[in-house]
Amino acid sequence: MIEVRVFTHPTCATCPNAIQMVQRLAAQDPQTRIKFVSLATVNGRELAKAENVLSVPTVFVEQTRFVGVPRWDDLLEAVAREKQKIQPVQEA
């Protein structure tokens, strides 16, 4: 599975766009697992600090970071890169 993490906050005007985008991604790609992290919670703020997230929305595809709402194509490309990493090595 490829983990996509979305850091949001209720006061953030563009966060719903990021949320909708990753929900669309999850709907069309069963290999992705979405995790929402709200900075309105203590736990969310601790996770944000651990990942050095300073603004919302921030979207991670595994370790690839998008600050702000990512472009759809960039998001797909990041997911595709992660898929390549986890594919088993083909024997010659």
Add this chain to the structure above:
Amino acid sequence: MSKTALVRSCVLPLDLHYKIEEHVWLRIEADEIITLGFTDVAQTTAGKMLVVSFRPIGARYAKGKTVAIVESGKWLGPLRAPMNGTLLSANEALFEDAALVNRSPYNKGWVVRMKPDDLQTGLQDFLTGAEAAPAYENFMERRNLDDCIHCEGYEFPDD
């Protein structure tokens, strides 16, 4: 070396001076003119700024007198003259877009400029950036303030 300190995700440029109880920063410009604005902590605590109004430009103000008022959905904050002096100018961009205080608290969201009568004496009420970071940490702990939130479009001082 970073030019900013981070306290609970709140950005504090080290080259500014701070009066943390009032969430105000001060920058010393040429000719001992000072620029004043609200800190990252203020913009987070207040939420989206809606209206900014100013007292008459060109007038003299005693220390503690209100020179501007910033209003958000949940906060009405006066900006007080930190020292005796003359109000030179106001950031008129805030009339059109008060949320510049949120998006760019240390640059485009500055509030007023003043010419103090005695800058050096007035600065005694302020902390330097290096002093302000631990002081703000203590202040936020005492007041149980949340970490700062930066929405998309926030302008970090180092950008």
